[in-house]
Amino acid sequence: MNDAQAMNRWRLILGGLSEQQLQFGGTSREIQQFSDMEELLDFLYGNAQGEDVRMEEERRGGQGASMLTAAEWITRVRKLFPKETTDILEKHALEEFRMTELITDKQVLEKLEPDMDLLKSILQLKHLMHGEVLEAAKTIANKVAEQLRKQLENDIRRSVLGRIDRNSSSSVRCARNLDIKKTIRRNLRHYDRERGQLVLQNVYFSDRVRKYSTWRVIIAIDESGSMLGSVIHSAVMAQILSRLPFADIRLVIFDTSVVDLSGEAEDPAQVLMSVQLGGGTNIGKALQYCEGLVETPQRTAVIVVTDLYEGAPEQYLLQTSRNILESGAKLNFLTALDADANPAFDRVLGQKLADMGAFVGAMTPERLGDYIGKLFSQR
Numbered sequence: 001m002n003d004a005q006a007m008n009r010w011r012l013i014l015g016g017l018s019e020q021q022l023q024f025g026g027t028s029r030e031i032q033q034f035s036d037m038e039e040l041l042d043f044l045y046g047n048a049q050g051e052d053v054r055m056e057e058e059r060r061g062g063q064g065a066s067m068l069t070a071a072e073w074i075t076r077v078r079k080l081f082p083k084e085t086t087d088i089l090e091k092h093a094l095e096e097f098r099m100t101e102l103i104t105d106k107q108v109l110e111k112l113e114p115d116m117d118l119l120k121s122i123l124q125l126k127h128l129m130h131g132e133v134l135e136a137a138k139t140i141a142n143k144v145a146e147q148l149r150k151q152l153e154n155d156i157r158r159s160v161l162g163r164i165d166r167n168s169s170s171s172v173r174c175a176r177n178l179d180i181k182k183t184i185r186r187n188l189r190h191y192d193r194e195r196g197q198l199v200l201q202n203v204y205f206s207d208r209v210r211k212y213s214t215w216r217v218i219i220a221i222d223e224s225g226s227m228l229g230s231v232i233h234s235a236v237m238a239q240i241l242s243r244l245p246f247a248d249i250r251l252v253i254f255d256t257s258v259v260d261l262s263g264e265a266e267d268p269a270q271v272l273m274s275v276q277l278g279g280g281t282n283i284g285k286a287l288q289y290c291e292g293l294v295e296t297p298q299r300t301a302v303i304v305v306t307d308l309y310e311g312a313p314e315q316y317l318l319q320t321s322r323n324i325l326e327s328g329a330k331l332n333f334l335t336a337l338d339a340d341a342n343p344a345f346d347r348v349l350g351q352k353l354a355d356m357g358a359f360v361g362a363m364t365p366e367r368l369g370d371y372i373g374k375l376f377s378q379r
Contacts, residue, residue, distance in 0.1 A: 184198065
């Protein structure tokens with residue numbers, strides 16, 4: 001650590017009131033980053049020692065930023081600080097300084113505007129929510145997912161449907177066309193344990209005429225904290241694709257374990273509330289599970305949404321990837337799946353996967369729809 005870095009850290013410890021005696025140093029980008037970090041620390045610790053320390057009225061008037069909300073604070077902390085520090089700051093915020101608006105007060109949560117940033121904050125803190133607060137959080141997740149679906153669905157469906165036969169009629173809803181496996185799988189969450197019965201809220205029918213052109217799309221989502229924006233978009237994309245009559249969607253989320261949420265693919269809010277952010281990452285294990293879902297390789301696409309920072313030995317990931325590709329299935333590693341698609345991933349591992357024939361790169365939801373449309377148009 002050089003002298004400038006040491007001084008910057010001392011400034012963070014002392015807080016903004018030490019500005020006249022100790023200033024941030026380094027490049028303009030570093031100075032801005034440390035200034036942002038200081039704002040977040042002051043927001044949390046400003047009143048820790050009583051009214052004579054770091055009170056808002058003692059600051060130089062008119063120059064400070066507007067007061068942060070708890071949701072904004074949590075989102076920015078996770079962007080600027082490493083995970084170990086973030087965990088400590090959140091623990092202090094909740095346990096010592098009672099910044100609990102998002103997890104203890106249903107009315108406060110309901111008054112907040114449902115948007116992507118609020119949803120991210122909820123997903124980061126939902127493990128601490130209980131009862132009616134958790135239900136209110138689920139309602140917000142539903143609203144944001146629905147907003148995102150409305151933004152994406154028309155373009156996605158147009159991209160996909162524009163590449164297939166527009167003259168094919170819709171499926172005939174009769175017993176002959178009943179898709180029993182899909183109906184059971186999609187209704188498993190409605191199983192009545194007391195009565196020992198499966199409650200069918202939705203019944204699905206297959207199009208026998210177009211059955212030959214059905215594609216299985218397996219979407220595996222890395223639930224590590226850095227992938228949060230991609231997790232949200234992936235869940236909504238899975239819902240949109242699952243509504244297409246010629247798409248058989250399998251949806252899994254993973255860290256060091258793998259959870260199959262295929263039965264929830266049409267309910268992105270439920271998928272999101274099942275995500276456990278953080279922890280380790282075992283992409284190879286997830287790929288092994290996906291490999292087991294491949295039935296007709298020539299009509300299967302495996303899409304792994306991940307930053308490719310593998311926590312397990314990468315050789316297993318590479319070998320499983322090679323097996324999937326050699327079977328004839330399409331293998332894709334999407335390093336981003338949100339509106340911006342800013343790529344941030346392990347480029348060395350990404351290059352190894354690309355060299356063996358996998359697609360590796362950032363892709364927006366619109367581009368993903370166009371890619372899948374090309375698959376569906378193949379005979």
